[in-house]
Amino acid sequence: MNTVHIASQVNELLSRQMKTFIKTCVCYPERMTEELRNHVMPDFTSSERIHALLIIIEARCQANLLYFSRALNNYYVLDAEGLKDRRRR
Numbered sequence: 001m002n003t004v005h006i007a008s009q010v011n012e013l014l015s016r017q018m019k020t021f022i023k024t025c026v027c028y029p030e031r032m033t034e035e036l037r038n039h040v041m042p043d044f045t046s047s048e049r050i051h052a053l054l055i056i057i058e059a060r061c062q063a064n065l066l067y068f069s070r071a072l073n074n075y076y077v078l079d080a081e082g083l084k085d086r087r088r089r
Contacts, residue, residue, distance in 0.1 A: 017040050018040055020040075021036060021037075021040040024036065025053065025056050025057075026059075026060045037049055037053075
């Protein structure tokens with residue numbers, strides 16, 4: 001699946017309010033209010049809201065771990081290449 005296809009599916013499945021809510025929760029958690037949670041998920045029970053928030057937070061943690069892994073990998077690859085260059089001198 002390509003990124004454009006996934007983005008179009010997200011646009012079909014999630015309302016604009018829900019996408020804004022997710023972005024606020026992930027990028028600006030200090031801006032989260034009870035009013036915002038209730039407005040976006042009015043038909044959800046409290047446990048369903050908590051479950052949705054836990055899924056969002058877990059996705060953020062996974063994204064952070066992937067970013068860290070990529071940065072660590074890039075560091076070691078560049079360091080190994082630099083070591084090869086130093087040995088040639």
